[in-house]
Amino acid sequence: MVAVKRWHHIALGCLLWVAFAERQWAQSSACGLTVDAGPDVVACAPAGQVTLLGQLTGPVLSFEWQPAAGLSDPYVLQPQAFVSGPASWTLVATTLDLTANAIANGDFEQGNTGFTSDYNYNPSNLAFDGNYTVISSPSIVYANFPPCVDHTTGMGQMMVVNGGTTPGDRVWCQSVNVSPNTEYVFSAWVSNINPLLGLPELQLQIDGQPVGGIFSPPATPCNWVEWTQSWTSGSATTVEVCILSQSGAPFGNDFALDDLGLFPVCTVSDVVQADVVSVQAVAPAVVFMPCSAQGGAGIVLDGSASSAGPHISYQWTTADGAIVSGAGTAQVTVNEPGTYWLTITYDDGLTTCTAQA
Numbered sequence: 605m606v607a608v609k610r611w612h613h614i615a616l617g618c619l620l621w622v623a624f625a626e627r628q629w630a631q632s633s634a635c636g637l638t639v640d641a642g643p644d645v646v647a648c649a650p651a652g653q654v655t656l657l658g659q660l661t662g663p664v665l666s667f668e669w670q671p672a673a674g675l676s677d678p679y680v681l682q683p684q685a686f687v688s689g690p691a692s693w694t695l696v697a698t699t700l701d702l703t704a705n706a707i708a709n710g711d712f713e714q715g716n717t718g719f720t721s722d723y724n725y726n727p728s729n730l731a732f733d734g735n736y737t738v739i740s741s742p743s744i745v746y747a748n749f750p751p752c753v754d755h756t757t758g759m760g761q762m763m764v765v766n767g768g769t770t771p772g773d774r775v776w777c778q779s780v781n782v783s784p785n786t787e788y789v790f791s792a793w794v795s796n797i798n799p800l801l802g803l804p805e806l807q808l809q810i811d812g813q814p815v816g817g818i819f820s821p822p823a824t825p826c827n828w829v830e831w832t833q834s835w836t837s838g839s840a841t842t843v844e845v846c847i848l849s850q851s852g853a854p855f856g857n858d859f860a861l862d863d864l865g866l867f868p869v870c871t872v873s874d875v876v877q878a879d880v881v882s883v884q885a886v887a888p889a890v891v892f893m894p895c896s897a898q899g900g901a902g903i904v905l906d907g908s909a910s911s912a913g914p915h916i917s918y919q920w921t922t923a924d925g926a927i928v929s930g931a932g933t934a935q936v937t938v939n940e941p942g943t944y945w946l947t948i949t950y951d952d953g954l955t956t957c958t959a960q961a
Contacts, residue, residue, distance in 0.1 A: 635870035637662035637699040642876055648950075648957035649882035651688035655954075656876055658682060658695045665789070665869065667697035691878045700789055700867040706780040707845065710864035712738045712754075712761045719778045723768060733854060734768030736775070742797045742860060752826035755793040755862040764797065767804055767849045767857030775806070777846040780866060782837045787869040790833045792847065793862045794821045801856025808833050809846040818850055821859065828862070834869075885948040885961035886910045893941060902928045902939030907946045907961070910934060915952040921945045 631640035642657030658681040660667060672678035674686045675693065685693065709718035716725055716738045726735040730745040742749035742764045754762040765775055782788065790808055803820040816833040837843070845866060851857040886909040897903050907918060912934070920931045925942025938944060950957040 632872050632874045634872045635662075635699050635701045635703075637664065637697060637870065637872050639667075639695055639697045639872045639874045641693070641695040641874040643954065644877040644879075645685070645687070646879050646881040646952070646955050647687040648955065649880040651686065651880060653684050653686055654878065655682055656685050656693060656695075657954075658876075660697055663699050665698040665700060667695065670694045670696055685878060687878045687880060689880060692875055693878070694873050694875045696871060696873045698869050698871050700791075701870040702865075702867060704868050706782055706788070706866040706868075707778060707864050708780075711756045711862060712763050713756070715761070719776050720774070721776055722774045723765065730764060730766040730858075733766055733857075734770075734773070736763060736765045738763050742858075749797045749858065750799070750825040752795055752797060752860060755795075755828040762860045762862040764860050765804075765849075765858065767851055767853070767859065769852050769854050771850045771852040773849045774809075775847045775849050776861065776864070777844055779842060779844050781842055782840055782866070783868065784837055784839050784841055786837045788835050788837060788866050789869060790815070790835060790845070791863070791865040791867065792831045793828045794819070794831050795826055795828045795860045795862075796821045796823055796858070797825050797860055798856045798858035799823055799825045801858075802851060802853040804849065804857050804859040805851040806831070806859075807848045807850050808835075809848050810835055811840070811843045814848075835866075881950055881955070881957055882911075883916075883948050883950045883957045883959040884911045885946050885959040887944075887946045887961040893938075897939060898941070899939055902926075902937045904930075905936050905938060905944055905946075906934070907936070907948075908934040910946065910948045910961070911950065911959070915950050917949045917951065919947045919949070921947070 631638055638661040640659040645654040647654050669675055669678040676684040721736060723734050723736045727737050737745050738761050739745060740761055741751050743751040754760040796803060806819045808815040815835050819831045821829050887907045893903050918932055918934050920927060920936040922942050922944045925938055925944055926940035928937040928939050930936040946961045948959045
């Protein structure tokens with residue numbers, strides 16, 4: 605507030621000038637996934653809550669904000685963040701690098717090659733347990749099997765299996781190269797092909813060790829479902845990946861496999877910075893106006909010691925004086941005694957802070 609009175613001179617004060625930097629905004633992309641932690645944020649001093657504006661574009665396996673401290677929920681994209689000073693949060697997301705499948709011929713389009721099996725390869729007849737083939741439809745090799753199409757394109761090949769009676773049989777195995785100390789996700793698409801009898805019971809095995817639990821597809825035939833399992837390579841650089849049949853049932857236990865994969869997990873992250881913004885409105889408490897200035901050219905009220913910089917605006921108002929010009933600037937011209945208010949506003953589109961003098 606500035607009180608303007610008539611007098612022969614003007615008394616002015618002097619205080620600190622403050623400026624604010626522009627907000628930064630970037631994003632990170634890899635493996636078909638773009639992670640955007642949103643623009644840097646500020647809260648009004650001394651502290652306050654702001655919303656982090658995280659966004660993800662592309663296939664996502666998982667995501668979280670790190671650290672979780674100060675956030676309402678680290679597992680949502682736009683949590684509330686409590687800001688009392690300089691801070692930063694990182695939005696970390698994972699996806700699969702689908703360009704780096706460690707398994708060869710996982711879609712079986714190259715036929716019966718690149719893998720081994722404890723079962724017998726029989727390209728023309730799967731009426732008996734413990735046999736398999738690679739073909740475009742189960743019904744071609746056994747009349748009791750339904751006419752399913754493959755998962756990849758609907759026009760390609762799949763591995764069709766009449767499961768054996770020995771639990772632990774290795775249905776499919778392949779030796780693959782992996783990167784050490786890397787998280788992988790095994791993926792296989794599985795379909796039951798015998799709707800009337802027992803379901804297959806499959807288990808992943810890597811280098812002779814079971815990974816995860818038993819997986820069974822739904823009973824509905826020709827219904828492709830994805831089976832996934834996480835695994836970390838440790839120091840290994842070459843491993844044998846196997847799919848075991850654990851059912852051993854003499855009836856049923858018939859299934860198809862397609863689109864096998866062992867994909868490295870790709871991690872993408874982006875950082876958002878946070879801080880508090882302090883807005884100051886500074887104007888002299890009393891200014892004396894010469895009689896010669898009243899009703900004429902007036903005098904200048906100086907608020908330039910207030911906060912300044914990007915996103916800062918000024919507004920002078922009065923209820924009993926008279927503003928000649930400059931109401932939206934740091935320096936206003938007035939020509940009548942009265943009380944004048946200077947309001948300083950910081951507004952970057954996300955946060956609004958005000959101060960008044």
